[in-house]
Amino acid sequence: APKRNTRRAAVATPSRGKTASVTPSIQESSSRSTTPQSVDSFSVQQMNLLQVPRPFKNKNYSAPKKARSLKQLLAQEKQPDFDVDLPTYQNIESPPSIRPTKKYCDITGLDAKYTDPKTGLRYHNAEVYQFIKGLGVSSVQAYLGSRNAAVVLK
Amino acid sequence: MEDDDFIEQPIYAISEKTSSTQYSPSTDYRSKFKNSSTPIVIDNGSYNCRAGWGSEKSPRFVFDNQVARYRDRKNNVSVVAVGPEIYADPAAKATARSPFDSNVVCDMERMEHVLDYIFLNLGIDTPTVGHPILMTEPACVPKSSRKMMTELLFECYSVPSVSYGIDSLFSFYANQDKKNGDGIVISAGHTATHIIPVIGGKGALDRTKRLNYGGTQASEYMLKLMQLKYPTFPTKVTSAQAEQLMHEHIFVAEDYQQILTDIENRQQFQKIDRIVQFPFSPLVRFVWSTTVQDDHANNQHQVIETKTEEELARQAARKEENAKRLREAAAKSRLEKLVQREQQHEAFTVLKELKGTVKKVEWLAQLKESGFDNEADLDATIKKLEEGIQRARNKELGIDENDDKEPPTFPLLEIPDDQLSEADKKEKKKQRLLKAGYDARQRAKKAKEEDKARQAEIARLDDERRINYPDEWLSDLKQKRKATVERIKTKKRLASELADRRSHASQLRMRSIASLASDTPASKRRKRGAEEDTFGADDEDWMVYREINREEESEDEEEDMASLNHYESLLLQHDPDFLPEHAFEAEQDPTNTLLHLLKHGMYPKYDAQDIGLSHQLHVNVERVRVPEVLFQPSIIGLDQAGLVDNINDIVRVYDASRKQSIVKNVFVTGGFGLMPGLAPRLQKTFQENFNVGWDIRVKTASNPMEDAWRGAAEFSMNDEFSKLSISKAEYEEYGGEYIKEHGLGNVFRSSS
Numbered sequence: 001a002p003k004r005n006t007r008r009a010a011v012a013t014p015s016r017g018k019t020a021s022v023t024p025s026i027q028e029s030s031s032r033s034t035t036p037q038s039v040d041s042f043s044v045q046q047m048n049l050l051q052v053p054r055p056f057k058n059k060n061y062s063a064p065k066k067a068r069s070l071k072q073l074l075a076q077e078k079q080p081d082f083d084v085d086l087p088t089y090q091n092i093e094s095p096p097s098i099r100p101t102k103k104y105c106d107i108t109g110l111d112a113k114y115t116d117p118k119t120g121l122r123y124h125n126a127e128v129y130q131f132i133k134g135l136g137v138s139s140v141q142a143y144l145g146s147r148n149a150a151v152v153l154k
Numbered sequence: 155m156e157d158d159d160f161i162e163q164p165i166y167a168i169s170e171k172t173s174s175t176q177y178s179p180s181t182d183y184r185s186k187f188k189n190s191s192t193p194i195v196i197d198n199g200s201y202n203c204r205a206g207w208g209s210e211k212s213p214r215f216v217f218d219n220q221v222a223r224y225r226d227r228k229n230n231v232s233v234v235a236v237g238p239e240i241y242a243d244p245a246a247k248a249t250a251r252s253p254f255d256s257n258v259v260c261d262m263e264r265m266e267h268v269l270d271y272i273f274l275n276l277g278i279d280t281p282t283v284g285h286p287i288l289m290t291e292p293a294c295v296p297k298s299s300r301k302m303m304t305e306l307l308f309e310c311y312s313v314p315s316v317s318y319g320i321d322s323l324f325s326f327y328a329n330q331d332k333k334n335g336d337g338i339v340i341s342a343g344h345t346a347t348h349i350i351p352v353i354g355g356k357g358a359l360d361r362t363k364r365l366n367y368g369g370t371q372a373s374e375y376m377l378k379l380m381q382l383k384y385p386t387f388p389t390k391v392t393s394a395q396a397e398q399l400m401h402e403h404i405f406v407a408e409d410y411q412q413i414l415t416d417i418e419n420r421q422q423f424q425k426i427d428r429i430v431q432f433p434f435s436p437l438v439r440f441v442w443s444t445t446v447q448d449d450h451a452n453n454q455h456q457v458i459e460t461k462t463e464e465e466l467a468r469q470a471a472r473k474e475e476n477a478k479r480l481r482e483a484a485a486k487s488r489l490e491k492l493v494q495r496e497q498q499h500e501a502f503t504v505l506k507e508l509k510g511t512v513k514k515v516e517w518l519a520q521l522k523e524s525g526f527d528n529e530a531d532l533d534a535t536i537k538k539l540e541e542g543i544q545r546a547r548n549k550e551l552g553i554d555e556n557d558d559k560e561p562p563t564f565p566l567l568e569i570p571d572d573q574l575s576e577a578d579k580k581e582k583k584k585q586r587l588l589k590a591g592y593d594a595r596q597r598a599k600k601a602k603e604e605d606k607a608r609q610a611e612i613a614r615l616d617d618e619r620r621i622n623y624p625d626e627w628l629s630d631l632k633q634k635r636k637a638t639v640e641r642i643k644t645k646k647r648l649a650s651e652l653a654d655r656r657s658h659a660s661q662l663r664m665r666s667i668a669s670l671a672s673d674t675p676a677s678k679r680r681k682r683g684a685e686e687d688t689f690g691a692d693d694e695d696w697m698v699y700r701e702i703n704r705e706e707e708s709e710d711e712e713e714d715m716a717s718l719n720h721y722e723s724l725l726l727q728h729d730p731d732f733l734p735e736h737a738f739e740a741e742q743d744p745t746n747t748l749l750h751l752l753k754h755g756m757y758p759k760y761d762a763q764d765i766g767l768s769h770q771l772h773v774n775v776e777r778v779r780v781p782e783v784l785f786q787p788s789i790i791g792l793d794q795a796g797l798v799d800n801i802n803d804i805v806r807v808y809d810a811s812r813k814q815s816i817v818k819n820v821f822v823t824g825g826f827g828l829m830p831g832l833a834p835r836l837q838k839t840f841q842e843n844f845n846v847g848w849d850i851r852v853k854t855a856s857n858p859m860e861d862a863w864r865g866a867a868e869f870s871m872n873d874e875f876s877k878l879s880i881s882k883a884e885y886e887e888y889g890g891e892y893i894k895e896h897g898l899g900n901v902f903r904s905s906s
Contacts, residue, residue, distance in 0.1 A: 001836070006289075006309065022342065030469055041652070045242075046233070046239050046243055046246070047176070047178070047235070047236060047239050048231065048233045048234060048235065048239075049234040049235065049236060049239075049267055049270055049274075050232055050233065050234050050272060051231070052274060054270050054273070054274055055278075055280065055281055056273050056278050056279075056280060056281065056282055056283045056311055057270070057310055058282075058309060058310050058311070058312060061309045061310045062261050063262040063263045063265070063266040063310065064263070064302070064308055065263060066261050067260055067261035067262070067263065068257050069260060069263070069297075070255040070256050070258050070260055070296075073258065073260060073296045073298045073299055074296055076296075076298050077296055077297060079296070083903075085360055086901070086903055087293075087294045087359045087360050087362055087901065088294050088296075088359070089258070089292075089294045089296045090294065091350075092293060092294050092362045092363055092366060093357075093363075093364050093366070094363045094365050094366075094794040094795050094800050095794070095795060096793045096794060096795060097787070097788065097794065097795035097796060097799055098795070098799075099795075099799065100784070101788035102786060102788075104779075104789060107382075107749070108748065108749065108752055109379075109414075109773060109775035109776070110414045110417065110775065111414055111778045114272035124748070125748070127747050127748055127749065128748070128749065131749055134278060139385070142382055142871050143382060144377075144747070146375075146379065146786075146790065147380050147790055147791040148790060148791025148792070149790065149791055
């Protein structure tokens, strides 16, 4: 049985500069020498990446600290010069459907043949309607929010 | 209707992921890979990251693509934890973030940590990473994201070459024998679902479509549905648990409308409904005999109190004792009172007898001393005491005293007035009053008895009628019951209408109040010149106050309910078609409603007090609803066309022969595509949308989560791979956005 890799050596050397002294002295096993061990929160040795030597990195380079959001990245994309056929991140997004939507009950999820004029909720039968009548405003907004139909006041 | 068959429903546990396989640096780098140009293949997904050597069959590392950066207070160090290391520390779990925003890498610092983790675990110990890199990127990735990634790889790790591809196309590549066939790839991923047609083995990116619904959105929706369904759920359902629910319990309905109809059918419902039990701890009381059970499956300690038999017996005995003590105390006080009364009685009787022996004045004085005004007072008190004593004695002995009460006599009434003295006349008046009262009581009794007799007579006639004309009687009874039900419902409706201020009933009420309160009521009789207000002369006028009164009239209601119950009991007895569930009560019963069925299932009968039951939730409609959003995104208000509409739209432009070869090779990949029922549903939908007789085959990847990596590894070991990657020199010349198209990746147009 292959012996478990211990991590003592890895944790003991905090400095980054050293090279090649990381190898623990255990025999190499065939192909998969990483022996994964299952972890549970009681007994674990966490590998802190900052404390492990990473010789393969260029010390002079640091990744841009400010993480940009997708919206910002997309704003940066320049479009106009390209031909219209070129697929971009934005134009491969699926367009709205042309079919009429099938309506489902906001409370039960079953077919909804009726809509409550007061709240705009769709419901399946009279029993669900009685339930809707007794809902408070926040619940109504929550149900509408589940299909993105809530009134949002900004 | 037959009884519903009880299908034993299994109860599913909910468990959150608390650990993941940890990796440690490989030791075979030196012997196997150093100084070789074996490519490193990284399938960089928004859910998992898979990495390994291109020459191998499986990725060496599969881990959650999350990075946590925080400061460990205990040891006072900054910590960076990647992937499985996050589960070691709750602080790590809290700060864990993905380098992705939707399906695009935006946070390059976290990406750097992920790459560090990969290269570290590969065992690389050279000053640079001297191996070609093949990475996956999303379809039509924004240029700046790729630029940053290429920059990171070249500048930070000084790799010799970089190449990119689309993960779903790699997965397709891995699953094909013929590498240059046609097909259509449906990649149901974590943050989005892509549909990419493949022509001649190359992805047609210009006809690609993306649906913004994937695993993440599905688990968010599941969470929302559960929160709406169980607003008073005792514990908070976390997003990780919702993800668990989504992974384990959803399936794609082959016919969505049919499944929805099935759910309303109580028999079918039990097959679809699933019970999920959330961990809970029963009420703990400090009892001597407690057993602590360590439930490893739930990873929680459950303290269960074992109320033994003796416990219960002891409690019962204690209760008995208390009751007995109370009873004894009551008896004692009664006895004391009795004794007291008797003593008083004796004393007063003595006093009375004194009358004969002592002089009148003295005796009166004594009376006054004792607190009596005159002899009559004393007599009355003595009589009362006697009665009290008699009653107490009777109670002890259990004699019913009403039996031996004689009708009271009124002797004075027969003697005419002029023969009586003043005092006697007063007496006579008193007696007259008493007699009137007595007579009235007798009359009331008689009336009651007559009433009873009449009722008995009616019941007997009714019974006769039932026996002689059963059908008519039955229909009559049903009519009566219906009328009562109508009356009850109308009353309820009126009550609810009056509660709403804007209803017609409410406005009428207001009008009548206003007219009653005003000084100049709009009277109909003004024409006749009647000026007086004759309100109140007629008894019916006072009924208007009844109408105004909004409060419930409980007596009428009770009457109605009583008669309804009477009718229903008769119907139950004599009508074979009338079953208990048709009774008015049963229909009103909340446990019979659809909402209750969906929320609490059928068995076991829901009891709000049971802690275990209150921590259970039922997934039924949600099981099919969550995946159905892929086909009908309007369910969550997503303004996009569904999967099938998109496929139709994509395939529309190709000619018939091309279309046929495409539909022969429909390929489903991606983690979200693991949900059961997707392939059969797609098969059915395709058959509906394309010509009869076309050969339609829907195939799921053999390993939807790892095949992308495998395809990429296979691709990386191709001879032409080196020609398709970007070398460092090319990067420096053309910039970070430059890639070479190879059919399994994105297209490139240079920006001038």
